[in-house]
Structures are given as C-alpha cells and as structure tokens.
Amino acid sequence: MRGETVFKQTFNRTIEFLGDFEIKGVVPSETILTRNLNASRTTVRKVLAELQKRKILGGSSGEWVVARRPRSKDLFPDSETVTTSAQVEKKFMEWMLRGDRKAGDVVNGLELARQFGVSTNAIREYLNRFGRFGLIERRPNSSWIIRGFTKEFALELFEVRELFDTRSAIAFATQSESSPAWKTLRKLEIEHRALLRKISSHYQDFSDLDERFHRLVNNASNNRFIADFYEIISLIFHYHYQWNKVDEKQRNRAAILEHLDYIEALFSRDPKRIELTCKTHLNSARKTLLASISTSAPSTKERKE
Amino acid sequence: MRGETVFKQTFNRTIEFLGDFEIKGVVPSETILTRNLNASRTTVRKVLAELQKRKILGGSSGEWVVARRPRSKDLFPDSETVTTSAQVEKKFMEWMLRGDRKAGDVVNGLELARQFGVSTNAIREYLNRFGRFGLIERRPNSSWIIRGFTKEFALELFEVRELFDTRSAIAFATQSESSPAWKTLRKLEIEHRALLRKISSHYQDFSDLDERFHRLVNNASNNRFIADFYEIISLIFHYHYQWNKVDEKQRNRAAILEHLDYIEALFSRDPKRIELTCKTHLNSARKTLLASISTSAPSTKERKE
DNA sequence: AACTTGTTTTTTAAGGTCAAAAAAATGAGA
DNA sequence: TCTCATTTTTTTGACCTTAAAAAACAAGTT
Numbered sequence: 001m002r003g004e005t006v007f008k009q010t011f012n013r014t015i016e017f018l019g020d021f022e023i024k025g026v027v028p029s030e031t032i033l034t035r036n037l038n039a040s041r042t043t044v045r046k047v048l049a050e051l052q053k054r055k056i057l058g059g060s061s062g063e064w065v066v067a068r069r070p071r072s073k074d075l076f077p078d079s080e081t082v083t084t085s086a087q088v089e090k091k092f093m094e095w096m097l098r099g100d101r102k103a104g105d106v107v108n109g110l111e112l113a114r115q116f117g118v119s120t121n122a123i124r125e126y127l128n129r130f131g132r133f134g135l136i137e138r139r140p141n142s143s144w145i146i147r148g149f150t151k152e153f154a155l156e157l158f159e160v161r162e163l164f165d166t167r168s169a170i171a172f173a174t175q176s177e178s179s180p181a182w183k184t185l186r187k188l189e190i191e192h193r194a195l196l197r198k199i200s201s202h203y204q205d206f207s208d209l210d211e212r213f214h215r216l217v218n219n220a221s222n223n224r225f226i227a228d229f230y231e232i233i234s235l236i237f238h239y240h241y242q243w244n245k246v247d248e249k250q251r252n253r254a255a256i257l258e259h260l261d262y263i264e265a266l267f268s269r270d271p272k273r274i275e276l277t278c279k280t281h282l283n284s285a286r287k288t289l290l291a292s293i294s295t296s297a298p299s300t301k302e303r304k305e
Numbered sequence: 306m307r308g309e310t311v312f313k314q315t316f317n318r319t320i321e322f323l324g325d326f327e328i329k330g331v332v333p334s335e336t337i338l339t340r341n342l343n344a345s346r347t348t349v350r351k352v353l354a355e356l357q358k359r360k361i362l363g364g365s366s367g368e369w370v371v372a373r374r375p376r377s378k379d380l381f382p383d384s385e386t387v388t389t390s391a392q393v394e395k396k397f398m399e400w401m402l403r404g405d406r407k408a409g410d411v412v413n414g415l416e417l418a419r420q421f422g423v424s425t426n427a428i429r430e431y432l433n434r435f436g437r438f439g440l441i442e443r444r445p446n447s448s449w450i451i452r453g454f455t456k457e458f459a460l461e462l463f464e465v466r467e468l469f470d471t472r473s474a475i476a477f478a479t480q481s482e483s484s485p486a487w488k489t490l491r492k493l494e495i496e497h498r499a500l501l502r503k504i505s506s507h508y509q510d511f512s513d514l515d516e517r518f519h520r521l522v523n524n525a526s527n528n529r530f531i532a533d534f535y536e537i538i539s540l541i542f543h544y545h546y547q548w549n550k551v552d553e554k555q556r557n558r559a560a561i562l563e564h565l566d567y568i569e570a571l572f573s574r575d576p577k578r579i580e581l582t583c584k585t586h587l588n589s590a591r592k593t594l595l596a597s598i599s600t601s602a603p604s605t606k607e608r609k610e
Numbered sequence: 611a612a613c614t615t616g617t618t619t620t621t622t623a624a625g626g627t628c629a630a631a632a633a634a635a636t637g638a639g640a
Numbered sequence: 641t642c643t644c645a646t647t648t649t650t651t652t653g654a655c656c657t658t659a660a661a662a663a664a665c666a667a668g669t670t
Contacts, residue, residue, distance in 0.1 A: 002624045002659040006446060029614060040661040045616090084625065110650055119626050120651085121426075128433045134529045141311055141345075141632065141651075147529075156528040163468050223461040224439045224452075225534065232530075307631045307652045334643060345633040350644085389653070415622060424654050429623080446660065448622075 005083045008076040010039040011047045015070045018056070027057065027064040084118055088126045091116045093239040096135060096149065103148035107136060133232050149240075151293055158286045161233060162279065164218065164226045169262075169278045172220035173269040181220060188213050189263045196256050199249065206252040207241050213259060217266075244292045251288055258284065310388045313381040315344040316352045320375045323361070332362065332369040389423050393431045396421045398544040401440060401454065408453035412441055438537050454545075456598055463591045466538060467584065469523065469531045474567075474583045477525035478574045486525060493518050494568045501561050504554065511557040512546050518564060522571075549597045556593055563589060 014037060021027070030048070034041045048064060051057040054074060058067030095101075095112070109127065113120040127144055130136065134153065136144045147153070175181055188209070195205055211234055218230050258281040265273040319342060326332070335353070339346045353369060356362040359379065363372035400406075400417070414432065418425040432449055435441065439458065441449045452458065480486055493514070500510055516539055523535045563586040570578040 002626090002657085004659065006660060031614070041615095042661060043659090046660090108650075121625060121627090124651085125430070125433060125625090128430055129436070131434070132437045132533065134533065143633090143650075153529075156530055159526075159528055160530045163472065167468065221464075223464055224458075225461055225465045225537075228437060228439065229530065307629080307654085309631070311632065311652095336643075346644090347632055347634080351632090413622075425623085426653065426655085430653095446623075447662095 003084065005081055006039065007043055007046055009081045010037055010043050011050060012075050012081060013037050014044075014047050014051065015056075015074055018066060018070055021066045023066055023069065025066045027066065084122050085126065088116060088118055088122050092126060092130065093235070096146075097239055098243060101146050101148060103146060103150060105146045107144040107146060109143065133235065149293065151290060154286065154289045154293060157233070157236070158282065158289070160229060162282050164221070164229060165214070165282060166275055166278050168218045168221040168226060169266065169274045170271055171222070172217050173266055173271065173274055175220060181216060184216055185263060185266060188216065189260065192256050192259055192263070196253070196260075199253050199256070203249040203252045206255065207237070210255065210259075211237070213263075240289070240292070246292065254284065255281070308389065310386055311344065312348055312351055314386045315342055315348050316355060317380050317386060318342050319349075319352050319356070320361075320379055323371060323375055326371045328371055328374065330371045332371065389427050390431065393421060393423055393427050397431060397435065398540070401451075402544055403548060406451050406453060408451060408455060410451045412449040412451060414448065438540065454598065456595060459591065459594045459598060462538070462541070463587065463594070465534060467587050469526070469534060470519070470587060471580055471583050473523045473526040473531060474571065474579045475576055476527070477522050478571055478576065478579055480525060486521060489521055490568060490571060493521065494565065497561050497564055497568070501558070501565075504558050504561070508554040508557045511561065512542070515560065515564075516542070518568075545594070545597070551597065559589065560586070 014033070017033075017036065018027070027033070027048075028036075030041055030044055033044050033048075037044060037047075039047075048057065052064075055067055056070050056074065057064045059065035092112070095115075107127065109120055109123045113123045116123070127136065127138075131138060131144070134156070135147055135149060137147050138144055172181065191209055192213075195202060195209060214233075215230065218226055221227075258277070262274075262277040262281050265277040268274075319338070322338075322341065323332070332338070332353075333341075335346055335349055338349045338353075342349060342352075353362065357369075360372055361375050361379065362369045364370035397417070400420075412432065414425055414428045418428045421428070432441065432443075436443055436449070439461070440452055440454060442452050443449050477486065496514055497518075500507060500514060519538070520535060523531055526532075563582070567579075567582040567586055570582040573579075
C-alpha cells in the first residue's frame with residue numbers, strides 16, 4: 001500500500017507555514033493553500049481536518065482560524081516523511097559508494113530489499129532509474145552487475161562534463177544583458193565572497209553553493225540532455241563529498257577562488273577567458289575526485305562476458 | 306506470472322542449431338549448449354526435455370541423439386517469443402511517435418496498460434527507463450507528462466550529438482594503426498560503395514549501415530555516457546525512419562555520399578577535415594529530421610508549471 | 611462572473627504480495 | 641575436471657490495496 005508520507009510532509013509544511021500567523025489569524029482558502037503547499041486539495045483538506053482535530057485550527061468550517069500556536073511536537077518526525085523511493089536512493093548510494101563494491105560483483109535485488117527493509121519492487125524501480133548513472137549494468141534475465149565507482153568512471157564523467165560545461169558557459173555569456181541569469185550570477189558572486197570570509201567555520205556550506213552555481217551556468221544551454229547529465233554529476237557529488245572529508249576546508253577554499261575567477265570571466269563575456277577559467281576549475285575538481293577514489297583491485301569474481 | 310518467452314526463444318534457437326546435425330548425431334553436452342544458446346542450464350534442460358517429448362531427440366539421458374530432423378512447424382511462432390518489455394517498447398514508441406501526442410498531455414499508465422494488454426508494472430518500468438530519452442517528464446506523485454517529439458527536441462538532440470560525434474571522430478583518428486577499428490571501417494566503406502551501386506532497389510538497407518557506422522565511430526570515445534546517449538539516437542532514428550518514407554531513396558543516397566567523405570576524412574587522420582565532413586553530415590541529418598517533424602500546435606491543455 | 615468550499619465520486623500511482631520461470635548453486639558420479 | 645540430477649535463489653511479471661490526485665457539482669461569497 002501507499003504510505004502516508006505525502007500527507008505527513010504536507011502536514012509539516014502547513015505547520016511551518018502557519019508559524020508566521022497570529023493567533024486568531026484567518027487561514028487562506030484551500031485553493032491558495034493547495035498552490036502554496038504543492039499538494040492536491042484532497043491532501044490539504046485532510047491536513048486541515050487533522051489540524052482541527054488537534055485544536056490548532058478552530059472556527060467553524062468556511063473560515064479557519066488559528067486557535068493555538070503549533071508546537072514542534074506537533075510535527076511528524078522526519079523518519080515518517082521520507083518516501084520509500086527517497087529511502088532507497090539514500091541507502092543504495094551509501095551501499096554503492098561507501099561499501100566496498102568491486103567491478104563485476106552482482107547486485108542482488110532480493111538481498112538489497114531485505115537489507116533496506118523495502119519491497120523488491122522498490123529496488124527494481126530504483127535500479128532501472130539508476131541504470132543511466134553508469135555505475136551498474138543490466139544483464140537481461142539476470143542480475144545487475146556493478147561497473148564500479150572507478151577511476152574510469154570519473155574520467156568518463158569529467159570528459160562529458162567538460163564538453164557540456166564549456167558549451168554552457170559560452171552560451172551563458174551570449175545571453176542578452178537583460179536576462180535574469182546575470183542578476184542571479186551577481187548574487188552568487190556575493191555569496192561566494194561572503195563564504196570566503198567565514199570559510200574557517202562555514203566551509204561545509206560550499207557544496208550547496210557549488211551545485212547552485214554550476215546549475216545556473218548549465219541551464220543557459222537550454223538543453224534537456226545537458227540538464228539531465230547534470231543530475232548525474234549532482235548525485236555523485238552530493239553523496240560522494242558527504243563522505244570525503246579529507247582536506248575539505250582547504251579544497252573548498254581553493255574551489256571558491258576558482259569560481260570567482262570563473263564568474264569574473266563570465267561577466268567579461270570573453271570566450272577565451274571563460275573557457276580557460278572553466279577548464280582550470282574542472283581540472284582541479286577532477287583531481288579531487290580521482291584522489292578520493294581508492295584504487296582498489298578488481299574483485300576475484302570477474303565478470304563473465 | 307512470468308511468461309515462457311525465454312524458453313520458447315531458446316527452443317527455437319536450439320532447433321536452428323540442430324538443423325546442422327545429422328540424424329543420429331550426438332548432441333553436445335548441456336554445458337556446451339548453455340554456452341552456445343546463451344541461456345541458463347535450467348532452460349536448456351527444459352528445452353531438451355521438450356525435444357525428447359516431441360521425439361526430435363532420442364537416446365536415453367546422458368547422451369542425446371538426433372532422432373528426426375526438426376521441421377519449421379516445430380518452431381514456436383514469433384508472436385510467442387517476444388518478451389513483454391520488447392512489446393511495450395514497440396507499442397509505446399508507436400504510440401509516442403506516430404500518435405498525435407501534444408506537449409503537455411498526460412501519459413496515463415493505466416490506460417496504456419489496458420491498450421497494450423500488459424500489466425501496469427510493465428508500463429511503469431518502461432516509463433522509468435524511457436524517461437531519460439527526454440520525450441516525457443515525471444511529475445512526482447502524479448503522471449508523466451509529454452514533452453513531445455518537437456523541433457526543440459530534435460535541436461537539443463543534435464546539439465549534443467554534434468559535440469559527441471566530433472569528439473569521437475577525433476578520438477577515432479588518433480587510434481593506433483593496429484586497432485581493429487580501422488579494418489572494420491574499411492569493411493564499412495566497401496559496404497557503402499556496394500550499397501551505392503544497388504541503391505535503387507536496396508536503399509532501405511541504409512538505416513542498418515548508418516547505425517553500424519556511427520556506432521563504430523562513437524565507440525572510439527570509450528565513454529559510457531557517450532555510448533549511452535547513442536542509444537537515444539538509435540532508438541529515435543530506428544523508429545522514426547521506419548515511418549518517414551518521404552524521399553527516402555534520395556536522402557539515403559545523399560547520406561551514403563556524405564558517409565564516404567567522412568570515412569575518407571577519418572582515414573586521412575586530418576582533424577580539420579574530419580570535423581568538417583562530420584559536421585556536414587550531421588547538418589543534413591538534422592535537416593531531414595526537422596523536416597519530418599510536423600509543426601503541430603501545442604495542445605490546448607497547457608502544462609501547468 | 612469568477613471564486614470559494616463541502617461533498618462525493620472516480621482515477622491513478624505507489625508500493626506491497628505472490629507464483630512461476632529462469633538462473634545459479636550444490637552434489638554425486640564418471 | 642567434466643558431466644548430469646536435484647535443490648535453492650533470484651528475477652520477472654501479474655495482481656491487489658490504499659493514499660493521493662483529480663474531477664464534478666451544488667451552493668454560498670465577494
């Protein structure tokens with residue numbers, strides 16, 4: 001059966017939303033809530049009913065009024081608001097990137113299902129979607145096998161990334177002066193400088209900034225395949241950097257400086273300069289990733305062709 | 306329940322395989338059959354049992370002997386040997402590319418399942434895999450929606466293709482002289498010339514040749530993401546060209562000539578020339594594809610952001 | 611006249627179970 | 641070490657239940 005995660009998520013979001021309201025403040029209409037909370041009216045109504053039951057909302061139907069300030073106790077715990085698929089992703093990425101997976105090993109769907117506490121269906125669906133990330137490979141009528149988070153993987157990933165990023169960067173520079181992207185870029189530049197100042201304590205904030213910056217540049221290409229590919233990059237980096245803490249502060253500081261060069265180049269609109277700064281940045285990113293990949297020997301169970 | 310398509314496929318393949326044997330010829334061991342037929346031993350044994358039942362094989366177990374020549378009547382009909390997933394692909398592509406799908410329309414999994422005569426699971430699995438082709442888009446907790454086989458799609462597809470193909474072509478040219486790819490290329494060149502001679506009657510053979518040629522070049526890049534992307538190209542072209550018969554002979558003739566130029570450039574190993582011939586070819590391919598896309602107006606049901 | 615909301619009904623996707631087919635492992639004998 | 645018989649696991653694919661979305665509609669509001 002379907003879980004109630006959507007309802008619980010929406011419920012929590014509603015409580016956050018109501019946090020800004022005064023006691024006896026009138027709650028907006030269902031339609032407006034639906035839009036703001038990004039859920040269907042059915043779900044919103046269920047949430048409202050629950051809020052009334054808990055005496056957070058009062059007033060007769062037709063006009064809801066905040067009866068008491070919601071407390072953090074009212075929130076559903078995080079553990080109940082993650083969908084199965086999100087759980088699977090997290091657990092699978094951990095299993096894949098942190099576990100000592102060797103090229104040629106088989107992925108046992110049934111075992112994963114048991115291990116993760118989800119149905120085989122959930123695993124199957126995830127594997128199908130994850131397939132395009134290039135870390136596993138399907139053998140028809142048989143299991144998936146692991147290609148591994150290897151040096152080759154990183155090199156191939158960066159080969160394509162370089163092609164796409166340089167292209168996007170040039171496209172970015174040729175946008176019209178009035179494009180809102182320029183403003184966003186300026187904001188990001190300021191954020192970069194701000195982070196640089198408090199780098200020693202906040203260096204962990206970089207990964208988010210990094211993602212936003214590259215996504216902005218990539219969007220300029222306006223190409224779904226390039227955008228799609230960036231999903232792969234994001235996922236890999238998101239999980240991998242979570243666990244790679246070696247020299248993190250140092251690395252992030254260097255990356256910020258590279259970004260600033262890159263941003264300046266974008267503002268200059270000089271293609272040569274853009275290409276240069278972009279490549280410089282990607283080169284050190286590649287180096288970092290490669291350095292973190294343990295050069296483990298291939299499994300004894302070699303893949304049969 | 307699972308169908309018996311693998312068994313039936315293997316059965317047919319076994320019969321073909323036995324076609325070369327004499328009456329009373331001894332059949333190879335199960336292990337060897339398993340290797341040759343590309344199936345598991347379990348399936349092979351099931352096939353052998355069936356063959357005995359039909360008196361095609363005789364002799365007591367331990368050593369099978371051909372008892373009678375298998376007849377084509379013994380084969381399972383093709384309709385019973387296609388897996389569900391293959392059926393879904395074919396039907397879906399037809400539905401997607403031939404049907405009058407508008408951007409913004411929703412994909413109704415349930416209805417497709419009914420229409421195609423398969424389970425909803427099969428559809429869901431296919432959609433998940435098909436998602437990366439960029440023709441449909443997922444909305445969480447809701448249906449997939451159609452992005453459409455539009456002009457933009459073709460342009461974005463070719464933008465990436467151009468990046469990848471030129472890169473692969475250069476990589477191809479820098480392969481060592483001893484690489485077997487050169488021999489394959491020479492063979493393909495000969496095939497191209499042969500086809501050119503009998504173009505008026507055999508022009509339909511081009512699509513296969515086209516695919517093999519481009520795949521060869523792309524493989525030189527040795528990059529899983531580039532290879533993966535070529536799967537998209539292949540699928541689109543495979544289905545789309547099946548139905549686009551306008552000026553086919555003419556188009557194919559022109560394409561062969563372009564290929565020959567391209568091949569010659571590859572042999573010359575001159576990067577400039579390679580890039581030029583490659584781009585020329587891609588430009589006309591793009592033109593052809595664009596021309597075949599009906600410039601249909603977007604659906605009235607506009608997609609809500 | 612567009613926008614609410616209460617109510618009800620219909621559809622659809624998420625996510626689970628289960629049976630059978632196919633694959634893989636095990637064992638025993640030559 | 642290669643064979644085949646038997647047993648165990650795993651994948652495939654169909655089915656089923658329920659949460660969520662969506663749609664429909666009357667009645668009330670701005």
